[in-house]
Amino acid sequence: MTSRRALLTGAAAGTAALALAGRRARAAALAPERRIGFALVGIGKLTQGQLIPALRSTKIARLTALVSGHADKAKRVAAAEGVPERSIYSYETFDRLADNPDVDVVYIVLPNSLHAEYTIRAARAGKHVYCEKPMAVTTAECDQMIAASKKAGRQLGIGYRLHFEPYNLELMRIARARELGALKFIAATAGTIPVEPKQWRLDKKLAGGGSMVDIGIYALQAVRYVTGEEPVSVSARATITDRVKFKDIDETLAFSLAFPSGVVASCVSTYAAHVSRVDVATDGGRFGLEPALYYHGIKGFRSDGKPFAFPDIDQFAAEMDDFAACVRDGKPTRVPGEEGLRDVRIIDALYRSAATGRDIKLT
C-alpha cells in the first residue's frame, strides 16, 4: 500500500505540517501517487454513470483497478481512465487484489446478494471495503462482513452518499440544534421507477427485496439521522399494483416507526413513483427537503423562511474522498458497517411486519 505508507511517512515530519497537509488536502487535490487507490467491483450503471466520473474529480481518492465479468468493457473503461491492464480483474481473479499495492479500497458495486461474499473476500485480501447500500441481504451476512473487516484490521464503509451531501447534513444540523423546536413527527417518502425490466433490482434472488432495500432505505436513513435515535417499534404494509413487473418483491411499502422520544415517522417506499421528500414537523414549525435524495437538485425548506441553500456537489466524489481520508488518517468512517447493519435489521422487521400484519418491537 504505497500511497498509504507515503502518507504516513509524511505525517512523521511533524504534527504542524500534518495539520497543514490535512487542511490542504481538503482544498487541493493530492498528487496521484499520494492518493488512496480504489478498485471498483462491477461496471454497471452506477459505476459508469456516477463513480467513474466522480473519481475524475476526487482529491484524495483515485481509480486504480477494475473488477468485471466483461473483459472487453473493463479494458475499454481502463484505457479511458488510465488504469493499467494489469489492474483489471475478473471475479475469478478477484482475490489477487491482495497483491496489488495500488489498491487500498475495494468498492463493491454488485447486486445486493453478492455484497457479503465480495466484501469478505476483499477484507481477506487485506483491503478496506466500501460497499453500496443496502449493506447485505440478511443481518447474518452483515455480521460476517463486519467480523471479516475487523479481523483484517481494515475499515468497512457503506455507500450512504447523503451523509456527505450538504442539504442532508443541514437537515441533521437543524434537527440536532432544535432550531425550529423539538421534533414531533417526520413524513418521508422515497420512490423511483425501475424502467429496465431485466435489471437485477427486480430479481429477488439478487436484490434480496424490492423498493424498500433499494430506495425506501433512504427514507429510513432520513428519519434515523433526523431523530438521531433508533426506532423501538415498526410497522409496514406492502402493496403491489403491477404484478407483472413486481413478481416477488415489494412495489410500495407504507411504514411507520416509533422512536424513544415519542417522535413517529410515517414513510412510503415505492417503485411506482418518483418521489423524494423529508418533512419534519416540530413544535415551532417545519423543515425538510424535496427532492431529498437525488444525485442533483436537492432543495430545502424551512417554515421560518431562513435560507436553506447550498451548492450542488458530486455526492459520490464526496463520499469516496471522505472514506479515502478516513483510510489515510486511520479515522473511523461515519458510515461504518454497523450503520448498514442497523438498516438491514430494521428492513427485516418491516418485511416481517408487512407479512404478519403486526407491529414488530426492536430492542
Next chain:
Amino acid sequence: MTSRRALLTGAAAGTAALALAGRRARAAALAPERRIGFALVGIGKLTQGQLIPALRSTKIARLTALVSGHADKAKRVAAAEGVPERSIYSYETFDRLADNPDVDVVYIVLPNSLHAEYTIRAARAGKHVYCEKPMAVTTAECDQMIAASKKAGRQLGIGYRLHFEPYNLELMRIARARELGALKFIAATAGTIPVEPKQWRLDKKLAGGGSMVDIGIYALQAVRYVTGEEPVSVSARATITDRVKFKDIDETLAFSLAFPSGVVASCVSTYAAHVSRVDVATDGGRFGLEPALYYHGIKGFRSDGKPFAFPDIDQFAAEMDDFAACVRDGKPTRVPGEEGLRDVRIIDALYRSAATGRDIKLT
C-alpha cells in the same frame, strides 16, 4: 315549515320555471322568507367565527334560531343577527324546536359526545340535521342517528366542508379522470395545535378521541375521496410527546390504509404541528394540495405544471347552501350520515390497531 312549503308551491308552477329558479338560486340569493332556516346548536368558536359569518353570505340558507346554554351570549348574537328572541333555545327547551316553522335544519355544533343525543332529538322534532364531524363517538351512535333521521323522514348531513371546496373537488376530479395516470399511493398529513388547555377537544369524555377524530379525519377523508374506495385493512401507531396536554387522547397517529385497487395511503394525524398536505403519486406524476384543509388559502400542485387554482370561497356558506338546496329539492346530500359512519368505523379500527399493534381488517 313555511319556507319549505312556499318553495314546494313555487315548484308546482311548472318544471321550466323550477329549473330556471334552480339556476337562479345558485347565482342570486333567495329572498329571506324563501330560504331554508338553520338553527345553530352551540355558540362556540366554530359557530361564532365561521358559521354565523357564513350565514350572512349564504343564498339558500339563513339563520333562524340559536340553541345555547348561555342565555346572555345567545341574546347578544340573536340581536346582532336578526334572530327573534322567541327563537332562542336552551338545552332544556331544545325539543320545542319542533314548534318553530322557521327552522328546517338543526346544525349540531356541540362536543362530539353530544352529537348523537341532539341529532336524535332534532330528528324527533321533525327537523333535518346537519352535524359537525366526527359524526359521533361510536358506530352504534351513528347507527342510531341514521335510524332516527330515516324514521323522521328527514335528511342527515355531516359537516364535511371540503366536499364543497373547489381545490378538494378538483383533487377528486383529477383522481377520477386519471388525468395523471393510475393512482399508486397517497401521503396525507393533517395537524393542528390546540392552544386553549381547557377546551373540550382535549377531554376524552367530550371529544371521544384526540387528533384523529378532530383533524386526522381530514386525511382519512382525503384518501377516501381521492381513491373513491373503502380501505380493506388499516394500521396505526400512536404517540404522545406532551403528557401534560394529552392525558388520555392521541396526540399523533401515524396510520396507513390499504385499498382494494392496491393503492396504499400513508397518513399522519397530529395535535403537535400545523400541517395539512395531500400528495397523490400516480404512474404518470403527482398532484395534491398543501395546505389542504384550512378555511382559506388552500393551494394545489400537479407535476405536469397545468394550472390548479381557484377562487377562495367561504366553505361553510357553500356546505350550508348545498344542504339547504338538498332539503329544499328533496335531493340526497353528498355528505350523508352513512358517510360519517364510515369514518367513525375506520377511526375505531385505527384506535384498535394502535392499541393492539396489529393490522385491522375491514370488510
